Amino acid sequence: MLQTQTPAIDKTVKIFEFLSTNNGATFSQIYQGVGLPKSSTSSLLASLVAHGLLRQEKNHYYLGLRLYExxxxxxxxxxxxxxxxxxxxxxxxxxxxxxxxxxxxxxxxxxxxxxxxxxxxxxxxxxxxxxxxxxxxxxxxxxxxxxxxxxxxxxxxxxxxxxxxxxxxxxxxxxxxxxxxxxxxxxxxxxxxxxxxxxxxxxxxxxxxxxxxxxxxxxxxxxxxxxxxxxxxxxxxxxxxxxxxxxxx
Missing domain, CATH: 3.30.450.40 (GAF domain)
Structure with a gap:
């Protein structure tokens, strides 16, 4: 994957790409699948959910409605x-x-x-x-x-x-x-x-x-x-x- 000078964007795109090929994933599956540290993955997922870019149901994350919009x-x-x-x-x-x-x-x-x-x-x-x-x-x-x-x-x-x-x-x-x-x-x-x-x-x-x-x-x-x-x-x-x-x- 392309690496830019803005790591937060790179991490976000990795998560989007991972979820686009998986019909929902747990926190563990995401950080292991994209190779990110637990701490930064946790805060990033929380922010993406807050903005509607991801959707959380129980312990699974999905691409959010805002991305469709x-x-x-x-x-x-x-x-x-x-x-x-x-x-x-x-x-x-x-x-x-x-x-x-x-x-x-x-x-x-x-x-x-x-x-x-x-x-x-x-x-x-x-x-x-x-x-x-x-x-x-x-x-x-x-x-x-x-x-x-x-x-x-x-x-x-x-x-x-x-x-x-x-x-x-x-x-x-x-x-x-x-x-x-x-x-x-x-x-x-x-x-x-x-x-x-x-x-x-x-x-x-x-x-x-x-x-x-x-x-x-x-x-x-x-x-x-x-x-x-x-x-x-x-x-x-x-x-x-x-x-x-x-x-x-």
Missing amino acids: FGSKAEESFDIKKLASEPLTQLRDSTQLTCHLGVQDGGSAIYLLKLESPGAIVVRSWVGKKLSLYSSGLGKALLAWLPESAIDLYLPDEEFEIFTPTTIKTKTALKKELALIRQRGWAYDNAEDSEGVYCISAPIFDKNGNVIAAISASGVAFQMTPELIPQNAQRIVDTAKAISDKVNR
């Missing part, structure tokens, strides 16, 4: 909007649906880009709008490839707030749906976030297979019939893959 912000800082704009425009034109690009922002999803449908149907959304992770297609696409421990951090409650008659009610039911999303490659919002608005979403991956963003296409019932959903879903998945390829060049 920082990661989301870092992902936003590179110009994914520019990379996604042309493929998303083509998707909008081919489906006649309102298309979005979004990322995870802590416990929410947030729109970075919106391309309005060229038709008369208007979907009420805007750049910067935050969405529920469990009731929106975009949110579910962002969640589906996260480790279960991260899902539990973002959604700690078993029962969810209900927005429409079709909103998923429990985390148990959501996790079953997330497994289906991973299997087929796309998420569906069955008017769960906003009544009368349906959405299909697919993830954008980095070169390591991590989801860094997602795209979605939204419309009303006649635009999302059982006959149209499969072909729209395939177009959305293909577009997300094209954007992933551009990101990873």
